[in-house]
Amino acid sequence: MKSHAKKLSIYNSLKGEKLIFKSLKDGFVGLYVCGPTVYSNVHLGNCRTFISFDMVYRYLVHLGYKVRYVRNITDVGHLVDDADEGEDKIAKKARLEQLEPMEIVQQYTLDFHKVMENFNSLAPNIEPTATGHIIEQIEMIQAIIDNGFGYESNGSVYFDVEKYNESHPYGELSGRKIEDLISNTRDLDGQSEKRAPLDFALWKNASSDHIMKWSSPWGVGFPGWHLECSAMSTKYLGEEFDIHGGGMDLKFPHHECEIAQGTASNGKAPVQYWMHGNMLTLNGKKMSKSTGNSILPHELFSGVNTFMTKPFDSMVVRFFMMQAHYRSTLDFTSEALAAAEKGYARLTEAMATLEALNTSLESSTSVNEMIESFYSAMNDDFNAPILVANLFESVKFINSVNDGKATISASDRLLLQTEMSAFVVDVLGLAPSVSGGEDKLAPVMDLVLDLRQEARTNKDWTTSDKIRDGLANAGIIVKDSKEGTTWN
RNA sequence: GGUCCUGUGGCCGAGUGGCUAGGCAGUGGUCUGCAAAACCAUCUACAGCGGUUCGAAUCCGCUCGGGACCUCCA
Numbered sequence: 001m002k003s004h005a006k007k008l009s010i011y012n013s014l015k016g017e018k019l020i021f022k023s024l025k026d027g028f029v030g031l032y033v034c035g036p037t038v039y040s041n042v043h044l045g046n047c048r049t050f051i052s053f054d055m056v057y058r059y060l061v062h063l064g065y066k067v068r069y070v071r072n073i074t075d076v077g078h079l080v081d082d083a084d085e086g087e088d089k090i091a092k093k094a095r096l097e098q099l100e101p102m103e104i105v106q107q108y109t110l111d112f113h114k115v116m117e118n119f120n121s122l123a124p125n126i127e128p129t130a131t132g133h134i135i136e137q138i139e140m141i142q143a144i145i146d147n148g149f150g151y152e153s154n155g156s157v158y159f160d161v162e163k164y165n166e167s168h169p170y171g172e173l174s175g176r177k178i179e180d181l182i183s184n185t186r187d188l189d190g191q192s193e194k195r196a197p198l199d200f201a202l203w204k205n206a207s208s209d210h211i212m213k214w215s216s217p218w219g220v221g222f223p224g225w226h227l228e229c230s231a232m233s234t235k236y237l238g239e240e241f242d243i244h245g246g247g248m249d250l251k252f253p254h255h256e257c258e259i260a261q262g263t264a265s266n267g268k269a270p271v272q273y274w275m276h277g278n279m280l281t282l283n284g285k286k287m288s289k290s291t292g293n294s295i296l297p298h299e300l301f302s303g304v305n306t307f308m309t310k311p312f313d314s315m316v317v318r319f320f321m322m323q324a325h326y327r328s329t330l331d332f333t334s335e336a337l338a339a340a341e342k343g344y345a346r347l348t349e350a351m352a353t354l355e356a357l358n359t360s361l362e363s364s365t366s367v368n369e370m371i372e373s374f375y376s377a378m379n380d381d382f383n384a385p386i387l388v389a390n391l392f393e394s395v396k397f398i399n400s401v402n403d404g405k406a407t408i409s410a411s412d413r414l415l416l417q418t419e420m421s422a423f424v425v426d427v428l429g430l431a432p433s434v435s436g437g438e439d440k441l442a443p444v445m446d447l448v449l450d451l452r453q454e455a456r457t458n459k460d461w462t463t464s465d466k467i468r469d470g471l472a473n474a475g476i477i478v479k480d481s482k483e484g485t486t487w488n
Numbered sequence: 489g490g491u492c493c494u495g496u497g498g499c500c501g502a503g504u505g506g507c508u509a510g511g512c513a514g515u516g517g518u519c520u521g522c523a524a525a526a527c528c529a530u531c532u533a534c535a536g537c538g539g540u541u542c543g544a545a546u547c548c549g550c551u552c553g554g555g556a557c558c559u560c561c562a
Contacts, residue, residue: 050562052562174491176557181491184490184491184558245562248556248557250561251556253557254561278556279556284554285555288561289560324501325501329556331500331501333500337500338499338512339499339512340512349525383502383503385511386502400527402527405527405528461521461522481525481526
């Protein structure tokens with residue numbers, strides 16, 4: 001464990017303040033993140049949350065924690081309509097497309113994995129599915145019933161929110177009072193199976209034509225949505241674990257229900273630190289599948305979409321996201337992406353420059369201080385934008401050394417190289433994209449640039465510029481400097 | 489309607505009771521055969537009105553604007 005690990009503070013949504021992070025078990029962190037519902041392609045807004053927590057995971061690992069990172073796949077259980085006449089999203093989609101539910105699940109799970117890989121997001125240690133944990137969910141429901149917080153009604157089981165609220169505060173995460181919730185609940189049909197409108201489903205009775213269903217002590221049915229996360233986080237991380245993350249929009253009711261379910265089933269609040277990532281906006285509005293205000297990753301990479309003027313690389317998009325704090329909304333525009341693209345190029349070029357930098361006996365600036373600034377940024381609730389700003393201070397320094405206006409010692413160069421790479425590649429997860437086929441191109445470029453250099457020596461500017469412009473048309477930028485000519 | 493968040497310069501975004509993040513764009517230089525890159529310098533800010541304070545963009549109140557949740561949502 002790095003000494004910096006002791007200084008990490010995290011904004012805990014439950015307390016509403018930044019607190020020094022202390023894991024339940026020294027050196028170990030249990031991290032649970034609510035994953036996607038695989039009933040359609042993940043859009044960029046979904047990706048932001050997962051990328052944010054990928055960064056969190058990466059930094060915890062960088063600090064030396066042994067992290068068990070669990071992120072679920074929801075492949076059943078989201079009710080499309082009001083809970084009383086609910087139909088699960090996956091089942092609905094399956095009916096529409098005449099497919100097996102698990103076909104839908106497979107298709108979009110693969111898509112999700114591909115997209116996350118594109119964004120250089122690390123796979124979680126465990127990626128459990130809701131359908132794979134029906135037994136665990138049934139057991140948890142039984143425990144909730146046994147403890148007096150759940151009741152059966154017509155083959156369905158509901159969580160008794162008001163009963164729970166008598167002994168535990170319901171709404172503490174989202175800052176709601178139960179009286180307000182009751183008075184603000186929409187009108188429901190009188191024939192509700194629920195005792196109270198606030199009660200939420202733990203298990204839903206399935207009608208005969210429902211295609212995803214399982215046997216349970218209460219009859220054939222399917223689990224309620226909120227339950228899977230409780231069951232799976234308990235199974236893999238324990239009744240109490242360190243960090244639970246997810247999008248801001250899941251705070252209520254989903255996460256509130258998780259707290260209630262965990263507490264009702266085993267008497268303990270499950271989570272130490274709740275973390276919520278903010279929304280990605282498009283045209284100033286939350287990105288959302290249902291409203292159509294969303295963009296898919298591949299549409300962004302290919303440039304085929306109505307929002308952006310050109311295609312953007314996945315690493316540029318990731319860099320762009322890292323320039324905003326995870327708790328702030330981030331607005332997605334073509335102009336902002338283009339700015340990020342240039343900034344990212346500058347950062348990666350400086351890192352390449354650093355490797356070849358001439359060294360001196362001493363450094364003209366404190367490299368140690370620079371590196372400390374990387375840590376202090378990230379230790380302040382994973383403040384990636386400050387880290388990026390501090391990295392650019394280093395970029396400036398590197399370029400100054402390259403210009404002969406500043407100096408760096410050999411040991412500092414090595415140190416800076418190691419740490420910049422650690423923060424840019426390992427923590428921010430920015431992997432300079434590997435372009436294939438360069439092996440064959442390199443000798444060709446050597447030849448072409450050789451010919452151009454001959455022309456330049458002969459002051460044959462027409463020929464040398466023709467070569468440079470021609471290469472530029474092919475997407476290869478040639479740069480001349482005192483040390484020679486470079487290209488990319 | 490209820491609860492909560494937010495309003496920063498041309499754009500994106502940090503931050504915070506006094507020391508004007510950062511990126512992109514702009515302007516003027518240096519360098520260069522010319523470019524590009526880089527470096528140096530530099531211009532646009534803290535929604536409005538009032539209050540607290542020696543001092544507020546930062547705290548408080550009001551007004552106006554934007555957003556989220558309250559129903560599936562990352």
